[in-house]
Amino acid sequence: MVTINGEKREDCEGLSVTEMLKREGYETSRIAIEINGVIISKKEFNETLLHSGDSIEVVSFVGGG
Amino acid sequence: MKNRKQEKNDKFILGGHEFTSRFILGSGKYSLDLIRASVQQAGAQIITLALRRANQDGRANILDYIPEGVTLLPNTSGARNADEAVRIARLSREVGCGDFVKIEIMRDTKYLLPDNYETVKATELLAKEGFIVMPYMYPDLNTARDLREAGAASIMPLAAPIGSNKGLCTKEFIQILIDEIDLPVIVDAGIGKPSEACAAMEMGAAAIMANTGIATAGDIPAMAEAFKLAIEAGRKAYLAGTGRVLERGGSASSPLTGYIQDGSVKEGNKSYEE
Numbered sequence: 001m002v003t004i005n006g007e008k009r010e011d012c013e014g015l016s017v018t019e020m021l022k023r024e025g026y027e028t029s030r031i032a033i034e035i036n037g038v039i040i041s042k043k044e045f046n047e048t049l050l051h052s053g054d055s056i057e058v059v060s061f062v063g064g065g
Numbered sequence: 066m067k068n069r070k071q072e073k074n075d076k077f078i079l080g081g082h083e084f085t086s087r088f089i090l091g092s093g094k095y096s097l098d099l100i101r102a103s104v105q106q107a108g109a110q111i112i113t114l115a116l117r118r119a120n121q122d123g124r125a126n127i128l129d130y131i132p133e134g135v136t137l138l139p140n141t142s143g144a145r146n147a148d149e150a151v152r153i154a155r156l157s158r159e160v161g162c163g164d165f166v167k168i169e170i171m172r173d174t175k176y177l178l179p180d181n182y183e184t185v186k187a188t189e190l191l192a193k194e195g196f197i198v199m200p201y202m203y204p205d206l207n208t209a210r211d212l213r214e215a216g217a218a219s220i221m222p223l224a225a226p227i228g229s230n231k232g233l234c235t236k237e238f239i240q241i242l243i244d245e246i247d248l249p250v251i252v253d254a255g256i257g258k259p260s261e262a263c264a265a266m267e268m269g270a271a272a273i274m275a276n277t278g279i280a281t282a283g284d285i286p287a288m289a290e291a292f293k294l295a296i297e298a299g300r301k302a303y304l305a306g307t308g309r310v311l312e313r314g315g316s317a318s319s320p321l322t323g324y325i326q327d328g329s330v331k332e333g334n335k336s337y338e339e
Binding site: 041042063065 | 116
């Protein structure tokens with residue numbers, strides 16, 4: 001079980017970040033990722049695998065002042 | 066008032082980047098389909114954004130609505146202290162926006178007044194990481210000096226609480242910063258009308274940041290244009306040197322001689338008296 005943006009997700013262990021983003025419907029070019037508080041750069045998405053207990057934040061820009 | 070140097074190309078330089086527009090536009094509180102028109106009507110070359118958890122499944126992303134060539138200025142809204150601001154700044158840079166960041170750190174959620182102390186800390190940390198740091202701050206001269214020492218590229222003092230449209234409530238204290246701080250002073254927050262933006266520019270502000278004043282207007286793109294024109298007018302007035310103010314009495318604008326009296330005009334018109 002991992003947590004993505006505060007929500008628990010099953011069956012994500014062992015997926016790469018790229019695979020997780022595709023499955024969850026996130027647009028890679030518009031986001032940034034943090035796993036357990038550490039920023040994962042885009043070039044590491046393919047090689048970085050998710051582990052049980054990981055807390056993942058997927059963020060992007062929205063309107064703001 | 067002396068005529069300040071009239072530069073042919075009055076450039077606004079921020080962190081080594083040149084801009085010709087002195088209007089930084091916020092993108093909050095209005096719908097995505099109005100953003101492109103507003104940016105164009107504003108002539109804005111810098112637009113602020115916030116960073117939040119991403120949407121899934123192909124919902125529209127704001128970056129698709131911002132015209133090419135506009136500099137993105139992510140803010141650290143949501144941060145309650147320097148560490149949170151640093152985290153948001155790093156994530157924003159990772160999304161891909163260049164090195165600009167507007168530091169916005171608020172502990173108080175009622176008035177949304179920025180925490181000057183944490184802002185100085187965040188500025189120092191982020192300047193060391195190569196960010197072009199634009200700190201939103203409460204207009205305090207000592208904090209402004211600390212921000213300059215910490216490596217800020219500009220200072221952004223508030224005119225009034227965020228979203229209030231109350232205008233230049235902190236006018237006197239912004240003037241102190243303009244007079245004393247050797248950095249671009251960008252008035253940010255609380256500017257509700259183009260006339261207020263114009264007044265700030267006449268004072269010598271380097272630029273204006275506005276969001277709610279546009280987003281709550283009846284016709285958003287038209288208001289963006291009104292702000293643009295006001296900011297240009299204020300800058301021109303500043304460079305021209307506004308006329309002196311007489312604290313007491315008046316001074317005639319028309320000649321004091323040659324009045325028509327008793328059906329005849331008196332001879333010997335003199336020129337205007339000062």
